[in-house]
Amino acid sequence: MADKNSSLSPTPETKKIVIVGAGIIGASLGYYLSRRSDIAVTLLERDTPNAGASGHSFAWANAFGKDPREYHTLNRRSLDMWYRLAHQLDADIGIHYGGEMRWESNPQRAAQLRQRIQQIQKWGYPCRLITPDEMLVLEPDLQPGTVLAASLSEADIHIETDPFIDVCLRQACEAGAVVHSQTEVTGFVIRNGSVTAVKTSDGEFPCDVVVLASGVQTTELASLAEAHIPQQRSPGIVIKTTPCAEILHNVAVIHAPPKDGNHQHLHLRQLADGSLRIGQGTQEGINRDDSQGHADALLTRAKTYLPAIADAKAIPTPVGYRPMPLDGFPVLGFTKAMPNLYIALMHSGVTLAPLVGEMATLEIVDGVRLDWFAPYRPERFG
Ligand SMILES: Cc1cc2nc3c(=O)[nH]c(=O)nc-3n(C[C@H](O)[C@H](O)[C@H](O)COP(=O)(O)OP(=O)(O)OC[C@H]3O[C@@H](n4cnc5c(N)ncnc54)[C@H](O)[C@@H]3O)c2cc1C
Incomplete structure (x- = not known):
């Protein structure tokens, strides 16, 4: 586990990260981000965790029908990461092996x-x-x-999203994260080209970084921060x-x-x-x-x-x-329009949750830009 004390007692260096949405992607990100020192994670969920696509999913983690090869490999990497994540969480997440x-x-x-x-x-x-x-x-x-x-x-498995999300959020909270259910994000405070706070039905949450893991609502929320993330209805x-x-x-x-x-x-x-x-x-x-x-x-x-x-x-x-980007592929990364707004939108989120949670954390906290995510950047939509 990360240095819990630093998360629990924010210092001036503490980076405030607000995640919008507590589906499988928001929960995975919350878990991985909260393991880092000097990071204060807040998760805002307008309903209850798992209420969105994650709670309606067939939840089969696989790379069987994924094309082209690059996208197949992304899914394959994540599928293989489920085993390590299950081991790390050391809790019942309803994972079923057997192919x-x-x-x-x-x-x-x-x-x-x-x-x-x-x-x-x-x-x-x-x-x-x-x-x-x-x-x-x-x-x-x-x-x-x-x-x-x-x-x-x-290698194929299936997951039960409810216990998985529950375990991720519980362990994130033990590491200092705070989850606000029934709290709808309604807009952003934007100053000098960055989001400085997230507006909600329950007041404003100051932030250094905002992550939109809000599924089908991502398009609408992103547009409030000048980012164009089109989706198809699925x-x-x-x-x-x-x-x-x-x-x-x-x-x-x-x-x-x-x-x-x-x-x-x-x-x-x-x-x-x-x-x-x-x-x-x-x-x-x-x-x-x-x-x-x-x-x-x-x-x-x-x-x-x-x-x-x-x-x-x-x-x-x-x-x-289903959260379904217009071209069917994930949307991952900071936006050009708002450099501290990170998008995490995708179909096959059950398959991709371990990889996106762990690798997006590298981008958000360590400032690297992953080659793996290069085909999936938000700016491809203009
Ligand atoms: C029928 C079906 C079958 C599927 N089968 C599979 C499968 O077999 N394998 C697979 O890998 N994937 C499958 N998927 C896709 C997968 O379920 C999704 O990609 C994944 O659940 C997306 O997770 P998410 O966390 O991004 O979105 P969600 O689970 O939708 O979570 C987004 C959360 O954001 C919250 N939110 C939205 N707006 C706001 C706001 N303004 N303020 C605060 N909170 C907000 C929502 O309430 C929601 O809880 C399937 C999906 C469906 C619907």
């Missing part, structure tokens, strides 16, 4: 899967094609139907179920093929309490149907592959909005 298993039952998609595996194997991703027999050894309760190609991506749905007996014995996530041309892929994972999370399509798939009917339909499809969950009941969840 991701997927299969295809249509010849064209099976060919695409084989091609993808070949491509990411070349990039050094630990994944491979597996036989139907191997699938059943891993997951004996699975009834996959026709299998024309199947794969296992062994609604998605991950339904919940009532708890079931253990159904996934080894892998963390499964991706099942569409039943026919009218359906999308199904993805499914099981949490420690036995409940399932089920989504459809890709990680970026648009879906706004939060009805009970849609939740029931997803669960019915899941039951065809996992008959042992016959008694599970579907619980619909409200639509979640």
Whole structure:
């Protein structure tokens, strides 16, 4: 742990860093920043921690479908960092190891899967094609139907965002950080081209640096500080179920093929309490149907592959909005318009949280500019 006393008793040298948003990115940043000496961290959250995209996420950490290679590598680095972060936090963050298993039952998609595996194997991703027999050894309760190609991506994991955010914020507070929930940021005090304080529903917070980790609201907040960070709207749905007996014995996530041309892929994972999370399509798939009917339909499809969950009941969840920069790639770094305003906006934030938390801390505290972040700077939007 960092020198707690210096954080608890601010000196004139103490740098005041205000983070806006207590989702997975704000919480990870809060944790890493508060480990440093002479840094006073304040987190402002308009709702409760995990109320944004993080609480609606499928939370599969992976680099499987990430292109181009540079972006794949960024995700891969972060995925590998989850193990060290979990070890450092030394607390239950709902991390499930075991990889991701997927299969295809249509010849064209099976060919695409084989091609993808070949491509990411070349990039050094630990994944491979597996036989139907191997699938059943891993997951004996699975009834996959026709299998024309199947794969296992062994490094993939899933996280439970709620306990992770909770643990990060708790450990940040133990190191001197302060979290204000139900405190909405409404604007900034700007003097001589820098943000000197953050205006909120609960008064002003003086700052040396502001970090916007405010998800979909980042665009609006950044515009109040003269920065242009455009986003696309990206609604998605991950339904919940009532708890079931253990159904996934080894892998963390499964991706099942569409039943026919009218359906999308199904993805499914099981949490420690036995409940399932089920989504459809890709990680970026648009879906706004939060009805009970849609939740029931997803669960019915899941039951065809996992008959042992016959008694599970579907619980619909409200639509979640992914923070989605206009070009789909992360936005990381200080803005040109306001040099003490740092942007941390991204899709795949669950995968990227360890890397962004630790590496953005190097940029914010040590003043380095990471080569890894060069393609993702805010000024690319003009
Ligand atoms: C359906 C769905 C499925 C997904 N699946 C995956 C996946 O499998 N793997 C993966 O890696 N990623 C996935 N994602 C994306 C991932 O969840 C997000 O990238 C990540 O949660 C973003 O975290 P964040 O902390 O940046 O944003 P958020 O979690 O949205 O946090 C932002 C916080 O800022 C607060 N805030 C906003 N405005 C203000 C204000 N004015 N004042 C104070 N606080 C404010 C909000 O209340 C919120 O709590 C998925 C997302 C969705 C919606």
